[in-house]
Amino acid sequence: MSALLEVDSLSKRYPVTRRGLFRARQYSEIRAVHNVSFRIEAGETLGLVGESGCGKTTTARAILNLVEPSEGVVRFQGRDIVPLFKENDRTKVLQVRRSLQYVFQDPWLSLNPRWTIGETLKEPLRVHRPEAPETWGARVEELLRMVGLEPHHAWRYPHEFSGGQRQRVGIARALAIEPRLLILDEPVSSLDVSVRAQILNLLVELQDRLGLTYLYISHDLSSVRFISTHVAVMYLGKLVEIGQVDALFTRPRHHYTRALLSAIPMPQPGAANTRIVLQGEVPSALRRPSGCPFHPRCAAALPVCAEREPLLTAAAGDDHRMACHNPT
Amino acid sequence: MGTARYIARRLIFSACLILGVSVILFAMINAIGNPIEILLAERPGMTDEVIESVSRYYGLDGSVTDRYFTWLWAILRFDFGTSIIYNQPVSEMLVTYGLETLKIQIPAILIALVVSVLISVMAATRQYSRLDFGVIAGAMLGHSLPGFFIGILLILVFSYWLGILPSYGAYSTRNMLMNSTLIDGLWHMVLPVGMLVFFNTATLTLLMRSSLVEVLRQDFITAARASGLPERRVVFGHALRNAFIPVLTYLGILFGVMLGTAPVTETVFTWPGLGALYIMAIQQLDYPLIMGETMIITFMLVGATLLTDIAYVAIDPRIRLA
Numbered sequence: 011m012s013a014l015l016e017v018d019s020l021s022k023r024y025p026v027t028r029r030g031l032f033r034a035r036q037y038s039e040i041r042a043v044h045n046v047s048f049r050i051e052a053g054e055t056l057g058l059v060g061e062s063g064c065g066k067t068t069t070a071r072a073i074l075n076l077v078e079p080s081e082g083v084v085r086f087q088g089r090d091i092v093p094l095f096k097e098n099d100r101t102k103v104l105q106v107r108r109s110l111q112y113v114f115q116d117p118w119l120s121l122n123p124r125w126t127i128g129e130t131l132k133e134p135l136r137v138h139r140p141e142a143p144e145t146w147g148a149r150v151e152e153l154l155r156m157v158g159l160e161p162h163h164a165w166r167y168p169h170e171f172s173g174g175q176r177q178r179v180g181i182a183r184a185l186a187i188e189p190r191l192l193i194l195d196e197p198v199s200s201l202d203v204s205v206r207a208q209i210l211n212l213l214v215e216l217q218d219r220l221g222l223t224y225l226y227i228s229h230d231l232s233s234v235r236f237i238s239t240h241v242a243v244m245y246l247g248k249l250v251e252i253g254q255v256d257a258l259f260t261r262p263r264h265h266y267t268r269a270l271l272s273a274i275p276m277p278q279p280g281a282a283n284t285r286i287v288l289q290g291e292v293p294s295a296l297r298r299p300s301g302c303p304f305h306p307r308c309a310a311a312l313p314v315c316a317e318r319e320p321l322l323t324a325a326a327g328d329d330h331r332m333a334c335h336n337p338t
Numbered sequence: 339m340g341t342a343r344y345i346a347r348r349l350i351f352s353a354c355l356i357l358g359v360s361v362i363l364f365a366m367i368n369a370i371g372n373p374i375e376i377l378l379a380e381r382p383g384m385t386d387e388v389i390e391s392v393s394r395y396y397g398l399d400g401s402v403t404d405r406y407f408t409w410l411w412a413i414l415r416f417d418f419g420t421s422i423i424y425n426q427p428v429s430e431m432l433v434t435y436g437l438e439t440l441k442i443q444i445p446a447i448l449i450a451l452v453v454s455v456l457i458s459v460m461a462a463t464r465q466y467s468r469l470d471f472g473v474i475a476g477a478m479l480g481h482s483l484p485g486f487f488i489g490i491l492l493i494l495v496f497s498y499w500l501g502i503l504p505s506y507g508a509y510s511t512r513n514m515l516m517n518s519t520l521i522d523g524l525w526h527m528v529l530p531v532g533m534l535v536f537f538n539t540a541t542l543t544l545l546m547r548s549s550l551v552e553v554l555r556q557d558f559i560t561a562a563r564a565s566g567l568p569e570r571r572v573v574f575g576h577a578l579r580n581a582f583i584p585v586l587t588y589l590g591i592l593f594g595v596m597l598g599t600a601p602v603t604e605t606v607f608t609w610p611g612l613g614a615l616y617i618m619a620i621q622q623l624d625y626p627l628i629m630g631e632t633m634i635i636t637f638m639l640v641g642a643t644l645l646t647d648i649a650y651v652a653i654d655p656r657i658r659l660a
Contacts, residue, residue, distance in 0.1 A: 071560075076563060103566065108566070114561060116557060119557040124653070186565075
């Protein structure tokens with residue numbers, strides 16, 4: 011059976027230009043996303059983790075063509091959707107948009123401040139169900155209940171809500187047209203810790219009830235472990251390790267993953283915590299290190315690491331793969 | 339409920355503002371000196387008796403406060419007295435000349451608004467393109483050039499070289515164009531309105547473009563795109579309304595700018611409006627006219643600010659709470 015979403019060698023490069031007197035000249039490029047491949051089966055949750063700026067959001071936005079991918083294939087239900095956006099075939103694009111929806115990181119920015127919640131929730135319906143406007147009102151009510159809000163909230167404006175409530179609205183908007191897959195771009199990282207658990211529970215509950223598939227982006231590893239079935243780790247635009255959540259958390263193979271996992275705060279005070287502290291900073295994406303992008307900071311780097319870029323290969327079974335010449 | 343109170347508060351504030359202006363205006367005019375002495379005293383054959391009787395005739399013999407309240411009571415009834423130079427009721431003159439000013443200013447603002455929305459949407463949706471840089475450069479230039487320069491340039495090209503548009507006045511004195519007052523009037527409006535449109539468009543475009551660029555970067559715009567909304571509706575439905583707040587503020591200011599620049603516009607095109615009238619009134623020291631016109635300009639400015647404040651509430655639900 012083919013995966014619900016399959017991403018194959020997805021790349022996004024941004025030209026870096028210097029503006030001359032008359033024309034802009036490209037002298038370099040930033041590889042925000044570099045040859046990223048993964049697949050998500052229906053009903054699974056893939057957690058995509060990595061530091062700020064490693065290309066998580068760009069990957070997600072490239073899947074939805076909110077930024078145009080430079081290369082690569084994005085297969086949804088077996089069909090490559092990148093050309094659909096290029097051809098700009100409206101009916102086919104809408105079909106894809108209907109099945110793939112996005113929940114934004116910052117609920118303060120992702121809702122139009124001039125629109126009531128009802129109007130915001132109606133908008134996807136207006137686009138995708140223009141033939142039945144009489145059903146919109148009932149659907150909005152249903153959506154608000156589904157995410158734990160009240161129907162009368164439809165007449166309120168975003169500024170009248172708390173962050174958690176706004177994020178619920180953001181989720182309701184994404185669910186309005188019954189998508190198959192939700193891309194959750196750090197949906198809880200701008201919320202208070204006390205509210206995070208509520209939203210995460212809501213997401214798990216919705217997934218069970220509606221049979222959703224998630225791509226969950228986060229730098230918060232605890233929440234990733236809670237919600238995901240699979241985890242993918244990114245570093246400098248590149249996928250370094252991917253596998254089932256338990257396997258990856260208990261037995262990470264890539265040195266970067268190990269360092270990342272060791273940074274998770276322990277809930278018990280005084281618990282033994284052997285933290286691996288990485289030296290130096292993440293290199294600028296403008297000056298990508300040769301070979302393995304992680305080698306300048308890697309304790310286990312071999313001479314080959316600076317020369318050849320390791321490819322994503324099977325580590326333990328077909329499910330767990332990593333890109334490292336000298337895995338732990 | 340909150341909205342009604344907000345408007346009531348603004349109304350009271352506006353009334354106080356107008357009252358304050360009237361006090362300052364009266365005090366300043368009073369400080370210029372006794373008009374009778376300035377206008378008549380130097381003339382030959384003036385006796386004290388004559389001066390005294392003229393003073394009494396114009397009501398200038400009372401104390402400052404008496405005179406202020408008499409005047410205030412009169413202007414509240416829209417009675418600004420009689421112009422010394424033109425010997426007409428000032429209120430009538432203000433209406434006649436005021437309508438001429440609005441006749442070129444209002445269409446100019448409306449046209450500029452439409453044009454600048456279109457231009458800034460084109461530029462903002464293609465940020466950093468050549469078109470965008472061209473628009474910024476053009477708008478900067480238009481904004482920086484003094485209005486009268488554009489006016490003179492327009493007259494040079496369209497009246498002097500091409501000879502197709504009149505360079506002065508609001509109507510032809512003889513031989514109306516196509517024998518129609520309306521067409522002749524519109525024909526005379528083209529150049530002054532054109533100059534104002536040019537100036538207003540430049541400033542509005544600068545504002546609206548940068549405001550749009552900022553809004554278009556926000557997540558709720560991406561959200562609208564992700565839901566499959568056509569780009570045109572993303573821009574006009576979501577972005578434009580959000581980008582409009584700073585522009586609305588400026589529209590209120592523009593009304594003031596309009597009255598401030600009216601003297602220049604109307605002098606360049608010899609347009610019989612409030613601006614030209616103001617200049618003449620000041621040059622000839624026509625007291626009732628100066629005071630009447632200052633008060634009318636105050637009314638208009640305060641009114642425009644009031645309307646802007648109320649429009650905010652309509653356009654931005656968040657301000658209702660404040």
